[in-house]
Amino acid sequence: MDRRDFLTAHTAKKSKSISFASTAQTSSGLNPYTGVWTTNEVIHLLKRTMFGAKKADVDFFSAMTVTQAVNYLLNVTTAQTQPTPPLKNYANSVTVTDLDTNVAQGQTWVNTNTADGTVNANRLYSFKNWWLGQMINQERNILEKLTLFWSNHFSTETNTVSDAIWSYQTNAVIRANALGNFKTFVKAITLDVGMLRYLNGYANYAAAPDENYGRELQELFTVGKGANNATPPYAETDVKAAARLLTGWQINSTTNTSYFTASRHDTTSKQFSSFYNNTLIAGRTGATAGDLELNDLLTMIFATNDIAMNICRKLYRWFVYYTIDATTEANVITPLAQVFISSNFDIKTVLSTLFKSEHFFDVQNQGCIIKSPIDNIVSVCREFNVQFPVATDYVGNYNCFQSLNTLAIAQNQNIGDPPNVAGWPPYYQEPQYHEIWINSDTFPKRNQFTDQMLGNGYTRNSANIKIDVIAFAKTLPNPGDPNFLISDSIKYLLRLPLIQSSMDQLKKDIILSGQITDSYWTTAWQTYLANPADTTNANIVKTRLTSLYQYLLKLPEFQLS
């Protein structure tokens, strides 16, 4: 479909103005999607649930039905949630107090404590590079996209946590629970050492309750700020009550586990507000007090309607689009929240319903997400099948991941270190939301990134990554035909079509070097294929393909997913 068709196909839903603020949303709901399942829909599903839609993955899922594809993407085994932990890729320093000699090069450091700041800093780099590597090398499932989602939802900052092992553990908790039961997840994250450190739970005791976690648990992690983001539905007394309830938890820095100290716990009963139906949670004593009261607290919170609504809105803003108008609230969010509740808060069930829905595949909802920096960077690497050093060269790989993390940080997304407990502003900040990612500083950086990947690439300590345009073109169905070369490239890389005259212009100006005879390209391509070792022939096709992809990746369209 070209853009003109695209425009006219939706005149019924179209409002008169095309100004930013008045785009009509769709009335489609959660009924199962029964429309076509073409490359376009496969790419839509993959770009939203994975990092980019790699040609091989598109082919793989095209052989399935929608239902099979979504099931496959959501079927993550326990083993898959437990990847090999981050490895020691850093050299021992002679200037530090702890030489870290107990961990050999290439072994994981996550089980070996350190008290040294330099070693910890090296480990944090290792952790973030390892995490980015998980995304680059992701399997055909939703785990990595979802891990990033939950790390934004249950936001912690490695800078504040200050212990690489704890930050790794938080990440492991997220992976283990990403598709599981949300209530179990919230309990696990509440008692996670990294979270106890980040929101001061470890310092919360009866004599001087620290309200930090008690507040964020309700405001951000579960109930939310309410539909209008203005007045929280719960009362300020609920924050205080929750804080008292959560007293007594501490961190064992030797075993890197949390534990409950009864003597630090507030044993009095906790009275909650009318929002929680005036629930009174009985104060407990003894070693099990903290656990029992936490269970009661979660039961009370999960009995509200708001928690499911809040989580469904957040999932929607991450996977579908950031604007939730009254129609979407009624037709999608509300019934999806009911699915969440009736499944006893099973995350997989709610995602399955969303991804199989007609709303998810509605044309209105395709191509409208502005890629986050991480999504942009990782997708480029995956979609162009960028070759990283061999897996055994963990040092080289981590160096490459470091190059990419540095780029993402410069574009305002530092995995493991969102700006604060609310996560990255593009997922909550009205009215711009995702648009916040793109500004006068970050947009040129995105262009520089793709330009450089198409040129010399990035080199760090001799490990280099770059795009091989010829290898990419070879994966396309018919790269020798300049028309298919361009239209297929656009199909896989852009979520919006270009009008025919633009494609014709690209063909003439770039692929045919100003000529109008298609066979010139075909001949050049075949000449190259016949003797790939001939650098002159290779250069002829390479320079033209490079120009084509430089052009396509710099189009504003490329920023959309």
Next chain:
Amino acid sequence: MKRRDFLRNTAIATILPTVINGFSVKAFAASSPLMQLLGQAALTDHVLVIVQLSGGNDGLNTVIPIDVYTDYYNARTNIAIPQNKILGLTGTTGLHPAMTGMKALFDDGKLGVVQAVGYPNPSFSHFRATDIWMSASDSNQVLTSGWGGRYLNYEYPNFPVGYPNSQMTDPLGIQIGSTTSLVFQGPAVSTGMSISNPTSFYNLLNGVEDPAPNTQAGKELSYVRLIAKQTSQYATVVTNAAAKVTQQAVYPTNNSLADQLKIVARLVKGGLKTKLYMVNYGSFDTHVAQTNTSDTTTGTHANLLKNVSDAIKAFQDDLKFLGVEERVVGMTFSEFGRRIKSNSSVGTDHGAAAPLFLFGTNVIPAVLGNSPTIPTSATVNDNIPMQYDFRSVYASLLENWLCVKNADLQQILLQNFQSLNIVNGSGCKIVNPSTSGNSYLDIWGNPFTTTTRLVYKTDGGHVLIQIFDTMGRLINIPVDADLAAGTYSVVFEGSALHTGIYYARLQNGATQQVKAMIKVK
């Protein structure tokens, strides 16, 4: 600031270098006394416009040899232009009858012709030949940067780091109507303005854009486009420059080259400091139906040439109207000329050397070089032997028009090339080379069977004699030496050659001669 000016000024005011070395020059405002001092040796305001004629223009039907008209006619009877229709430039050379505009420019002293421009061992592939012309490489050499990019990198080191800045607020190079080509590719990054849509440049100037769909995706697309436009480092300066010019001379309609040149004139007048512009027109790939059979002065090629001629004439008139005529020189190029002998489908196949045009008030309004050598009975393998290396044209424009120091030319062109008398160098304080040199080449023993003697005379300096075959392949270099003035000779050993026509090319300073020599059994 240009590195060259920096060095120039440090020689005058010896106290400055330590001051300047200690600070980022970028930190100084253009109006600061220091910058004004440095700016004394101001950058030339000269602009070079490169007109690419894509597809391989048939030079022989563009610049038509009157002095060897019979050989010309016999080689291509089905497409030859009748002698009485040729627009005479000189007694020996004329233009295609559709090129009345460029004929008028020539008569007005604003058009120069360089005959038989090419390079040894020509490529007959569009892609490869285009890359050679754009990168200024040897035939067997692959360069990944363009000659314009190397020039701009020399003029503005380290681009894009620190650009735009107070000294160079504008794009270094602009390509109209297309993505930036290899010409603008510098050693590291492209020095050309990258245009995010093939039509967006026009749109940028006129404030319109392709519609975004009325979906959420369209909304986000509009947003990203807005940011892209806001932050395109040069969008604002380009748009502002265009906005300053509200009236221009009349251009022909339905002529995309004219459309592009009109924008160039607008931006030059609008005050952009951009040095290089590139426009593109084609396709000149006239394998079939190059002319109408009923009237060879009409048809595809005539239409193409008419558009080129009309566009350049209108552009030149507009530059005069806008008062910037003195600042602009243009050159045309095509990746190759076409075969001497026409084919049976009333067209011509890929060839070798071809004439190129230079236009502007500062070009030397003459036909440089001789009419191409055409065999009395041309065969399908006969190509026009090169008289001038295309890189000599680049070198001469860089030195005499863009004021690149002779000593620095080699950084840009990677070799030394002959300087040609094609553009007035007074703006760069350069005395043009004389064309009335005493170079002289004669062949003693022609036709020959095994060896022949090449007798040549020089005023002194570097002398080069090359032997080419009819495919333009470089067969031999009998002489490549710095010689004192005098007459010399050298024996050319040709016993291993096949029989046929060969060309001996003498180059000495700004002059050269090409002579045919025939090997027989």
